[in-house]
Amino acid sequence: MAVNGARMWRVCCGVSAPSTSKQILYKFAYKAGLIELSGRIQSLIGTGMLDSRNRKERRRSPRLDTSIDAVAKTSQGARHAVRLMDLSAGGCAVTALHQPLKIGLTYGLKIDGLETLGAVASWSAGQVSGLEFVQSLHPAVADHLVRLNPPLEED
Numbered sequence: 001m002a003v004n005g006a007r008m009w010r011v012c013c014g015v016s017a018p019s020t021s022k023q024i025l026y027k028f029a030y031k032a033g034l035i036e037l038s039g040r041i042q043s044l045i046g047t048g049m050l051d052s053r054n055r056k057e058r059r060r061s062p063r064l065d066t067s068i069d070a071v072a073k074t075s076q077g078a079r080h081a082v083r084l085m086d087l088s089a090g091g092c093a094v095t096a097l098h099q100p101l102k103i104g105l106t107y108g109l110k111i112d113g114l115e116t117l118g119a120v121a122s123w124s125a126g127q128v129s130g131l132e133f134v135q136s137l138h139p140a141v142a143d144h145l146v147r148l149n150p151p152l153e154e155d
Contacts, residue, residue, distance in 0.1 A: 061089040
């Protein structure tokens with residue numbers, strides 16, 4: 001099951017906005033100082049590429065809801081406990097359980113049962129960050145991890 005913009009918005013800001021496009025939500029959150037965006041995402045906001053109609057065409061693999069505990073480690077040795085909220089072959093969204101991840105830093109993401117994955121933080125909204133894998137996962141591996149780690153039930 002793919003993650004929708006409304007769920008991400010609710011997780012990031014505690015607001016439900018089921019009919020609002022993700023592009024508008026990102027613009028609002030960025031202008032309000034709620035999130036930091038990488039240069040790539042800032043340029044996409046102006047082009048409309050974050051709009052859900054365009055996102056489907058750009059996405060190489062679907063994002064799947066999950067709940068996986070992992071550790072993101074920097075090259076300096078700092079360790080961040082994170083929980084993956086969604087996963088695709090190309091990346092994931094994580095919630096940092098203590099300290100937020102920094103945009104542009106490369107992390108070694110350790111998920112039980114896998115070798116450490118190189119991942120770059122491409123966006124951040126408080127404790128929630130998007131990681132893009134340096135080398136994509138095989139889609140079957142992503143599907144298997146999601147089957148083993150279903151999403152937590154919402155209250």
